[in-house]
Amino acid sequence: MAVKIPSASVGVKINDWYNAIRKFNVTDAEMLKAEIERDIFRMEEDQDLLLYYALMEFRHRIMLDYIRPLEEEKVSSEFSEILKDIEDKQGKLTGLLDYYFNFFRGMYEYNNHDYIKAISFYRRAEKKLLHVEDEIERAEFHFKMAEIFYHMKQSHVSMNYALQAIETYQAHETYKVRRIQCEFVIAGNYDDLESSEKALPHLENALKLAREEGQRILEGHTFYNLGNCYYKMRKADQAAEYFHKAVVIYKEETSDILPKACFSLALAYFKLKQNEQAHDMFNEGFRIAQQSNxxxxxxxxxxxxxxxxxxxxxxxxxxxxxxxxxxxxxxxxxxxxxxxxxxxxxxxxxxxxxxxxxxxxxxxxxxxxxxxxxxx
Amino acid sequence: MAVKIPSASVGVKINDWYNAIRKFNVTDAEMLKAEIERDIFRMEEDQDLLLYYALMEFRHRIMLDYIRPLEEEKVSSEFSEILKDIEDKQGKLTGLLDYYFNFFRGMYEYNNHDYIKAISFYRRAEKKLLHVEDEIERAEFHFKMAEIFYHMKQSHVSMNYALQAIETYQAHETYKVRRIQCEFVIAGNYDDLESSEKALPHLENALKLAREEGQRILEGHTFYNLGNCYYKMRKADQAAEYFHKAVVIYKEETSDILPKACFSLALAYFKLKQNEQAHDMFNEGFRIAQQSNxxxxxxxxxxxxxxxxxxxxxxxxxxxxxxxxxxxxxxxxxxxxxxxxxxxxxxxxxxxxxxxxxxxxxxxxxxxxxxxxxxx
Structure with a gap:
């Protein structure tokens, strides 16, 4: 199977298209439009991107509607005035386009690990968030913010966004996986804030949801995170129990993070001076890490x-x-x-x-x- | 001189007033209005608060206008409908009032060191920031955000807001003191991000501005901050030079943070094994700290x-x-x-x-x- 194109890359291409449209550069706009239509077929699934595409397609047509009569009448008019006219009349559309413009650019920078740039685009998107009417879509945005700030260890800010996102997801039965991910971010922030004991109820909740959804791999991640919490709380025996449960699931699911869980479990056993189990786990994990290079x-x-x-x-x-x-x-x-x-x-x-x-x-x-x- | 009332406390009282107005509780609203008018005379200077007061006074009159004809006609109408009617017609006013409501509540919680609550009110204010037309006022908001996140060591978030604020202040000759404060926050964030060398140009700029403004005490703070940066960069000799300059100014200005500068200078001298100067500074600082208990x-x-x-x-x-x-x-x-x-x-x-x-x-x-x- 061919590798899917990340939606953030297509999003950035739509941004270029928007720039061409706003400059009334029809040739570039048409070319980019065709290119993007081809990309969309090979792209990972992303409802937001398809919406962004549809909005831009509409905006493209508005440009053409304004341009054609002009060409016919051979009027050399001030494009900046026409642009202002379009944008005033289509205020809501412009707001939404600006939102997606900055949101996708932010995701793109995030994927490239340029977090400082990503934050600055996300913050611009946030100022246009009021144009997004669907509350699930706003929750998606809040989740992305929680995620990036968690990575940057801006724990209190991340927490604030994660709590906003989870509040929305909780009201919608169908978003259990996102709820689990939110619980992970909240628990991770508590861990970073040296308050692992406060993370536990969130992981218990994630465990319940993962089981309801039959998501074995997320169940495994929950066990791993629980192990980590107990380890940070200096309860190596409980940590070992949970790491063990994670190892079992990662083996079943042939997950590529099995060496990580083996390592943590071996370390916990060494701490507990359970040397035989520690050596076994060490040997197993080391072998897998070497095999997968x-x-x-x-x-x-x-x-x-x-x-x-x-x-x-x-x-x-x-x-x-x-x-x-x-x-x-x-x-x-x-x-x-x-x-x-x-x-x-x-x-x-x-x-x-x-x-x-x-x-x-x-x-x-x-x-x-x-x-x-x-x-x- | 009597102690001035903090504007954030009056702001929170105006919030109560707003609640009474929105419930059409005329007695409470009138009482709070009178109380607030008394407070304002004894309050620290704050242009934003006066604007909030003026807006609320206007909103108060709208309430009375709606209430009086009702009383005359003895109509028992649905207040919630009237409220909706008022708020729809006065959308812009309601937006601004909501902004100030949350902004002052945030400042109040900040003054009480409840940073988590403060952030959550500030974030609500931020969503209404688009109703604030004056760009200096928006910069004030960004500065407050930079300040709280700096205190909470959410350095990257603080940085983002500080850069937004300073961009606006730079365009306005008259806001030099705020520019200095922004430079301090930016430098402080760089320090917290273990990048003290990046803080230096910001402090140099603050020094230039403080001198232009003839603000001796801010000049002293800049020297102190420069000393701190060099100390963190393990350059105790340059640190001592700047701490010394800060000590000189704090003495001139009889600042109550003189013991802090004496301590830092003594520590730098001890590090440099300049024992005689270290002992002198130790004795001087210790004596002052004891005198001021x-x-x-x-x-x-x-x-x-x-x-x-x-x-x-x-x-x-x-x-x-x-x-x-x-x-x-x-x-x-x-x-x-x-x-x-x-x-x-x-x-x-x-x-x-x-x-x-x-x-x-x-x-x-x-x-x-x-x-x-x-x-x-």
């Missing part, structure tokens, strides 16, 4: 090996951290260095402990520093 | 004493941290514990170093955990 999880399993298996593994440990650093895996470095710092403190190797605490601090700085820039 | 700075000077003056001060150090903890001074604990951890690591007292690193981690958790709750 997953460099991130291979280095994370090397970490477990250096700390818990070859006990004097400081050399191979610093090698692993250097590798992770070269790949800018700062969130992983943060978590694993903290594990190492606490482990070495526990066994009385203080200078190693201090060394890893400093790595944690440095990773946190790098995470905050990020890879962004503002145009000021 | 400032418990926060008294404990921070105790910290300097325990680390740099009485070198085996672990006992008095843990006492100081306990005191700070009981006052929930987590941001101070974070900074000072990190100083201590690094200091003890440097002089080879590793177990003390690890102890303080753990205090840093705990403080960061407490800061994130915060003191908030969401109604879900």
């Amino acid at each position: 997953d460099p991130i999880y291979i280095s994370k399993f090397h970490f477990l090996q250096a700390i818990y298996i070859n006990e004097d593994g400081m050399d191979s440990l610093s090698e692993t951290f250097q590798l992770m650093e070269s790949r800018k895996m700062y969130p992983d470095i943060e978590d694993l260095a903290l594990e190492a710092a606490e482990y070495y403190n526990e066994i009385g190797r203080l200078s190693d402990s201090v060394y890893f605490y400093q790595i944690v601090f440095n990773a946190r700085k790098q995470i905050k520093k990020g890879d962004w820039s503002y145009e000021v | 400032d418990p926060i700075y008294i404990s921070k000077f105790h910290f300097l004493q325990a680390i740099y003056i009485n070198e085996d001060g672990m006992d008095s150090l843990s006492e100081t941290f306990q005191l700070m903890e009981s006052r929930k001074m987590y941001p101070d604990i974070e900074d000072l514990a990190l100083e201590a951890a690094e200091y003890y690591n440097e002089i080879g007292r590793l177990s003390d170093s690890v102890y303080f690193y753990q205090i840093v981690f705990n403080a960061r958790k407490q800061i994130k955990k915060g003191d908030w709750s969401y109604e879900v």
Whole structure:
């Protein structure tokens, strides 16, 4: 099967089309229109995009209606005045088009991981959100905002949008999957706000919904997230229980995030000093990570090996951290260095402990520093 | 001079007035109106509030106009229908009133440090912002948003609003003080994003503006902020220079934040091992903090004493941290514990170093955990 075109890319092309329309550049507009019509056939399903397309098609016709009589009469008129005239008369349409213009551009930048740009387009879309009459569509927008701010660790802002979105979805029986996703974002924010205990009821709710929908993979994700919460609350035994349930489902569903769950489960077992189970899980996860040639999880399993298996593994440990650093895996470095710092403190190797605490601090700085820039 | 009433409190009272008006409760509305008119005489200056008052006064008269003929004709009509009729006809007025209703409620919650509630009211105000025609007033709103999100360390969101606000202020020669404040928020966000070097040009600009305006105290704040940036960039010598300039101005202006600048300057001198100047500044700052009975700075000077003056001060150090903890001074604990951890690591007292690193981690958790709750 051919790879589907992401709707955000088609959205950005419709933006170009809009620009051509607003400049009364008929040739470009017609060309882009034809190109977009071809793309839509090979595009992932997206109702919003089809609506945007339909609106733009309508706007295209308005342009032609204005242009043709002009050509016939050979009047060289001020296009900017005509544009103003069209936009005044079609205020509602222009508002909606502006909404979609900025919304799709935001999604496109988000997919390219340029979060700063994405936020600025999303915020422009938000100012036109009042033109969107359908409340589910507004909830979709709020969900996208919650998602991007969660990724950027702007937890309180993300929370605000997620709560707005879920309120709408709750009133509509058919949007259970989005409700589950909202619960994940809310739980994730609570986790980031060092309040994992507040995340639990949201994950319990997600679990109920996932079961009602028969969505096994979402059930697995819920178990994984529950495991994470308990681990952060320093309840490794409950964490291990949930990670185990996630592993079972990911195996059934042959999910590609199985190594992640194996790693977390092995780590929890090592913490609990359940060495036999820990070794089994380590071996299984390491093998899968190697088979799927997953460099991130291979280095994370090397970490477990250096700390818990070859006990004097400081050399191979610093090698692993250097590798992770070269790949800018700062969130992983943060978590694993903290594990190492606490482990070495526990066994009385203080200078190693201090060394890893400093790595944690440095990773946190790098995470905050990020890879962004503002145009000021 | 009597203490001025904060405009946010009067704003919340106008909100009550609005509620009474919308219920056609004439007695309460008249009473609140009279009370508010008295308050306004004793209120801090606030143009926005006066505008809100004027709009509400107008809305009050509309209510009376609708009520009086009803009373004369003794018609018992459906008030909710009349309300709808008024609000439809006065759409623009209702929009503006809703804006101010939520804006002042937000400011009120902000002043009470209930940031979560404040954000939710500000966000409702934002949806009505299109009814505000004056661009300086919209910039004021954006500045308030930048301010609250800066306090909540939602740096990227704060940045977005601050850039919007400053763009407007830049076009208006007369808003230099707000421009300086915007530059402070932008610089503060860069600091929080571990990008202090990007804060410098904004502070340089603030310095230029403060001098143009002859605002000595803002010049002092700029020097203090510059000192902080250089300190975070581990350039203690340049930091000391700027802290010194801030101290000079704060003395001239008898500012109550003089102990803060003395503390930072003493710390920078200790770092630079310029012990004589460090002791002088320590003595001066400590004396002022004691004279003004400032418990926060008294404990921070105790910290300097325990680390740099009485070198085996672990006992008095843990006492100081306990005191700070009981006052929930987590941001101070974070900074000072990190100083201590690094200091003890440097002089080879590793177990003390690890102890303080753990205090840093705990403080960061407490800061994130915060003191908030969401109604879900």
